[in-house]
Amino acid sequence: MEAEACVVGAGAAGGIIALELARRGIRVVVLESGPRHDFGRRGEYVRRYLRHENPWRSPLPELDRYTPGGPTPYVLDWKRVRGVGGSTLHWEGYTLRLHADDFRLRSLHGIADDWPISYQDLEPFYARAEKALGVAGTPDDPWASPRSTPFPLPPFPLSYSDGRFAGACRSLGIALHHLPQARNSVAYGGRAQCRACSTCHVCPTGAKASIDLTHIPEAEATGRVRVVTEATVVRLETDRVGEVSAAVFARPDKVEQRVTARVFVVAAGAIETARLLLLSSSRAAPDGLANRSRLVGKFFMSHPSIEVTGLARDKVHPYRIGFSTAVSRQFTVERDRASRGAFMLEFMNSAGPTPDRLAVTSGQWGEALRRHVQDEFGRRLGIRVYCEQLPDRANSVSLNPRVRDYFGNPGPHIHYSVGGYERRALDEAKEIAGRIFAAMGLTDVRRSNLMFAAHQIGTHRMGTDPSVSVVDTNLKAHDVPNLYLVGSGCFVTASSSPPTLTIAALAIRAAEHIAARLHPTGRVAPSVSSHEHEPRLTS
Amino acid sequence: MLLGIGPGSLTSPVMGYAAEAASKAGELSGAELDDLIAFGEVLVEGRTLSPTERGFLLEHIEDRLKHTPGHLSLYRTTVRTLERLAGRPFARLDLPERVELVTRHRLGASQTSVEEAPGPFSSEMQAIRKQIVEDLIGGYYGSAAGWAIVGYQMFPGRCGDLTRYTRAEP
Numbered sequence: 286m287e288a289e290a291c292v293v294g295a296g297a298a299g300g301i302i303a304l305e306l307a308r309r310g311i312r313v314v315v316l317e318s319g320p321r322h323d324f325g326r327r328g329e330y331v332r333r334y335l336r337h338e339n340p341w342r343s344p345l346p347e348l349d350r351y352t353p354g355g356p357t358p359y360v361l362d363w364k365r366v367r368g369v370g371g372s373t374l375h376w377e378g379y380t381l382r383l384h385a386d387d388f389r390l391r392s393l394h395g396i397a398d399d400w401p402i403s404y405q406d407l408e409p410f411y412a413r414a415e416k417a418l419g420v421a422g423t424p425d426d427p428w429a430s431p432r433s434t435p436f437p438l439p440p441f442p443l444s445y446s447d448g449r450f451a452g453a454c455r456s457l458g459i460a461l462h463h464l465p466q467a468r469n470s471v472a473y474g475g476r477a478q479c480r481a482c483s484t485c486h487v488c489p490t491g492a493k494a495s496i497d498l499t500h501i502p503e504a505e506a507t508g509r510v511r512v513v514t515e516a517t518v519v520r521l522e523t524d525r526v527g528e529v530s531a532a533v534f535a536r537p538d539k540v541e542q543r544v545t546a547r548v549f550v551v552a553a554g555a556i557e558t559a560r561l562l563l564l565s566s567s568r569a570a571p572d573g574l575a576n577r578s579r580l581v582g583k584f585f586m587s588h589p590s591i592e593v594t595g596l597a598r599d600k601v602h603p604y605r606i607g608f609s610t611a612v613s614r615q616f617t618v619e620r621d622r623a624s625r626g627a628f629m630l631e632f633m634n635s636a637g638p639t640p641d642r643l644a645v646t647s648g649q650w651g652e653a654l655r656r657h658v659q660d661e662f663g664r665r666l667g668i669r670v671y672c673e674q675l676p677d678r679a680n681s682v683s684l685n686p687r688v689r690d691y692f693g694n695p696g697p698h699i700h701y702s703v704g705g706y707e708r709r710a711l712d713e714a715k716e717i718a719g720r721i722f723a724a725m726g727l728t729d730v731r732r733s734n735l736m737f738a739a740h741q742i743g744t745h746r747m748g749t750d751p752s753v754s755v756v757d758t759n760l761k762a763h764d765v766p767n768l769y770l771v772g773s774g775c776f777v778t779a780s781s782s783p784p785t786l787t788i789a790a791l792a793i794r795a796a797e798h799i800a801a802r803l804h805p806t807g808r809v810a811p812s813v814s815s816h817e818h819e820p821r822l823t824s
Numbered sequence: 825m826l827l828g829i830g831p832g833s834l835t836s837p838v839m840g841y842a843a844e845a846a847s848k849a850g851e852l853s854g855a856e857l858d859d860l861i862a863f864g865e866v867l868v869e870g871r872t873l874s875p876t877e878r879g880f881l882l883e884h885i886e887d888r889l890k891h892t893p894g895h896l897s898l899y900r901t902t903v904r905t906l907e908r909l910a911g912r913p914f915a916r917l918d919l920p921e922r923v924e925l926v927t928r929h930r931l932g933a934s935q936t937s938v939e940e941a942p943g944p945f946s947s948e949m950q951a952i953r954k955q956i957v958e959d960l961i962g963g964y965y966g967s968a969a970g971w972a973i974v975g976y977q978m979f980p981g982r983c984g985d986l987t988r989y990t991r992a993e994p
Contacts, residue, residue, distance in 0.1 A: 333891075335966055335967075336891075338891070442987070444989050444990055445989065445990055445991055481978075481985060481988065482982065489983065600993065602992060605976070605988055606986075639965075640966070640973060641961075641963075644868075644961045644962065644965035644970065645961055648933060649932075650866070650868075650926070650932030650961070651866060651867065651868075651870025651923065652869065654868065654869070655868075655869050655973060658965060658973055662974040663974060
């Protein structure tokens with residue numbers, strides 16, 4: 286198999302890159318480890334999700350073997366997704382831009398490192414990513430950095446419980462504002478308006494943006510993109526000059542095949558991208574491909590998270606939609622970030638136990654059980670906290686030769702810890718949530734155990750100095766001239782915001798660079814199907 | 825009602841309801857399914873369920889048999905034990921008799937004291953209490969029937985009114 290560009294992974298980063306390249310006339314092969322999840326099966330997937338199963342996992346469970354380690358093990362099980370669409374298949378759809386300050390932690394607070402690009406560099410690409418994904422929002426966030434374009438879609442109205450939170454927050458000087466999200470508040474991009482099905486981890490209508498719906502069909506419709514599914518890349522081979530010459534992949538039959546290309550883009554998520562580089566070691570690169578810095582896999586980050594809930598006297602009507610509609614980013618910016626992390630408060634529309642949880646933990650049965658569930662359901666309000674995590678070299682993804690995947694390759698070992706910087710932030714967040722609940726008259730305030738968002742960040746960080754970073758500002762590997770590593774693995778710091786919109790913006794930016802390199806005089810083809818991808822000349 | 829869940833019929837017969845679905849639920853016979861559903865009725869609401877409501881229990885049992893190895897044997901143990909305790913197929917007992925039997929043998933309690941004196945078929949009854957009671961209750965209350973109990977006629981996974989979440993329920 287031969288292409289001009291070979292993309293590994295059909296998720297947010299890979300799917301966007303594939304479409305952007307195809308629109309510039311570039312032939313692309315996308316190798317996706319998971320299957321193509323038939324949209325017609327979403328009803329079945331909803332039922333599986335409601336049974337607390339993850340329908341997006343690989344049909345080859347051995348492919349997802351890994352080991353957690355370190356003081357605070359990072360557990361992947363529910364976070365694993367394989368398939369065309371990647372993690373956007375099950376994401377919550379929250380699409381916040383990073384704040385300008387998030388790019389400058391070293392300059393502003395003397396900790397971690399600055400990104401080698403600024404918010405201003407990325408702003409036009411944020412705007413394009415919002416348009417491509419269909420972000421619903423309104424500019425009412427007092428702590429947002431300046432934007433050049435309006436949100437493409439109107440915001441989702443605040444919820445009933447948001448209204449109750451808002452009054453308490455106002456009395457405490459905390460601003461609550463709309464949460465931007467890639468979910469159709471009105472029909473957009475050929476996809477329907479959200480219909481409040483409440484199962485957003487499996488959106489049955491396609492109203493939530495996911496790359497299998499927003500990008501892959503259009504990419505394939507160009508005739509220049511071929512997506513090969515259930516094709517796991519097991520290593521990248523290099524030639525004598527140190528460029529990648531082939532992506533070697535295998536399907537479930539374990540027969541190896543090759544894709545040759547001029548440019549290779551690895552967009553397999555922060556864990557699998559790092560693993561693939563480490564698996565691709567050679568005599569010339571004994572520590573792994575693109576790893577002269579020895580930083581591949583290092584600085585792994587996520588968003589440590591807690592949920593704080595309180596009990597209301599009356600019903601607060603949770604679980605009527607599957608997503609949140611309000612947040613506060615007050616504590617992401619207006620604070621001294623030198624000693625404790627930034628954090629975002631998400632005002633949950635669905636908190637407290639569901640009827641089945643209430644039922645199985647009640648110890649009751651029969652009529653008494655029914656009464657118990659009716660009485661107890663729907664009285665908890667909750668605030669979820671996402672905390673910024675500092676990059677720490679010890680937090681890392683490495684190969685574990687004692688754990689082999691379906692193809693016999695070492696699985697990833699994730700060493701992880703959460704330090705005082707994060708824990709102090711979470712303690713402060715809990716205290717603020719407690720004040721909000723007190724102002725609302727809530728009782729029985731409870732804090733969950735420490736959790737982690739399904740956000741995997743770091744592992745191939747961006748920088749201008751090849752000795753302390755893996756990729757440059759165009760996401761090209763410092764050591765390998767025709768290899769690009771795209772995704773949240775390139776983030777220098779984690780901020781406290783969900784990473785997907787930034788992944789998308791960086792992917793669009795990287796695609797422009799790759800296209801200019803492959804087709805220096807190329808034109809951008811108009812969008813095949815719709816709406817958001819405006820024709821734009823590159824030269 | 826949007827889910828088609830009506831008030832539980834007090835006259836719906838338990839027997840024979842599941843027989844036609846037997847082939848879909850793994851290797852359980854229709855009679856075994858009837859017994860399980862009759863047990864589930866007592867556990868989840870303590871009343872005779874409507875055919876639609878029983879359908880959610882049946883769907884849950886089918887899902888379990890399809891996706892969770894080991895449940896066929898557990899369900900069979902449950903049916904066998906209930907029949908031994910009742911002296912006849914459990915589904916042939918009328919509702920008050922079923923409730924009385926579950927009460928007498930404390931079969932509805934998913935947690936029991938370790939000091940509890942072992943009764944007849946103690947290991948089987950422990951398996952029922954520890955696994956099947958929670959399984960059937962969780963399956964039912966996780967279904968649309970469970971959400972209907974808390975007044976959510978449009979849930980789960982069934983699309984509805986996008987503006988409803990902005991206001992209190994009447």
